[in-house]
Amino acid sequence: MELSEHLFRRESGRLVAALTRIFGIHNLALAEDVVQDAFCRALEVWKVRGVPDNPSGWLMAVAKNRALDIVRRERTARTFAPELARVLESEWTLAPAIEEAFASPVMRDEQLKMMFSCCHPSLPEETQIALVLNTLCGFGASEIASAFLVGRAAMEKRISRGKKILAGEHRLFDLSHADFDSRLSAVRRALYLLFSEGYHSASSETAVRTELCGEAIRMTRLLLEAPAAAQPETYALAALMCLHAARLPGRVDVSGDLNPLLEQDRSRWDRKLADEGLALLDRSATGEVVSAYHLEAAIAAAHDAAPSVAATNWTAIVQLYDRLMEVAPSPVVALNRAIAIAQIEGPESGLEALHAIPDAGRLSRYPFYPAALGELELRRGNLDAARSHFSSAAALARNPVERRFLERRANVCATE
């Protein structure tokens, strides 16, 4: 039997969720210990005897037995989940209650509740993301720290502060709560940021970035499984992730260097994922609200559908950016809009649009603002101006991959 990819990481989130249902959120650390124990056991037995036919079932059985032992031994000394207090007291109901916590639909709901709890409004967004990765995706603090280029100790502190808030809530977020919709939009936002983090850099390691995108997609799919959460905006979010992720294989080349969209080898794009994105986008097209997720997904779809840069429907893309500027204006959106305008009307118009960005000051640390100026100056033959823009962009680079890319662009100006 082969070990399926990321088995332990996948199982970690499910098992922690089921155990938290029994132990209560204030005993999250206990739930994590039980899972860790089950993994240790698996490691010891499987490495000699081989992986069993149903590894998930095996791990679940170990976790159930441990949970049963712990509740029996500690029910007088410790309080477990308040909702289950009565049920856990009696031997008649204890075992069935534990069985139930590990039933698939219950586990799924528990994971959702955990996800909603992690996106608590009193937690900063970066803590929400770290908590989702830690408790639901099975990432260790050190792994999250390196993905986000933060020190390990700082990340541990961030996670433990977040868990303290979770524990203080005494119970997980109730999916029938009146605040469901506003919390749902916080969840979507956190998943969006998680995806963006993976897609747009921070970390230089390609593998890590692809994994973060993959986890964001997995969590969004989980969200779609809950009828109440499967709203048009959630479909749009899932669509935009799939449509962007479809281009990931072309975005970074074999040597780990960044390829701009305009130069990508489109045959490397993941067609299957793009099709899934389009299907999700179709499903998102109901209701009256056109959210930023809808518009971003539509822009991504226009790129995915185009066989080449020249055959791209830039007019439609500019129109979508115009609408995005109304719904969710930001200097980065304006920057992308200017680049699309340059594709239709030429570099002069693009530069004009770049200079007209209302609060361009907010882009002063963003390397792709001078890089865009550089591209357009290069296109109209202003090599000196282009080179100096690329050099200032390289100075702002946030990681070695970006720096190499921008330095390469600066060198192009020198040789032409």
Place this chain on the structure above:
Amino acid sequence: MSQFLYIYRVTAQSRQEAMGTPERAQQSMQRWMKWMADLDAKGHLKDRGQPLENTGKVVRGQNAVVDGPYTEAKDLVGGYTIVEARDIDQAAELSLGCPILAGGGSVEVRPVMKMDM
């Protein structure tokens, strides 16, 4: 070909090391599977053996039955495997690929005594 017993000795620290995060567990699992499959493919794997619980009892006589060994003990026997090899040198060499070594554990290689009768 002679038979040899591999006795896997682990320290609490090496167990912890292998289990740092789910992904770390996954990687150590994969290394073990690959190593075992290699032994098997080359015809050295006689008996995959068994893993052992970490604690039990230590019996030293009628009135000397105690719980143990303790997990704090320096190294615990975590399990065993029986391999076939030409000689002790080959058996020792084959054990060099064992992932337990990377985590700070050790493999004790012992020839199974031949009964020439």
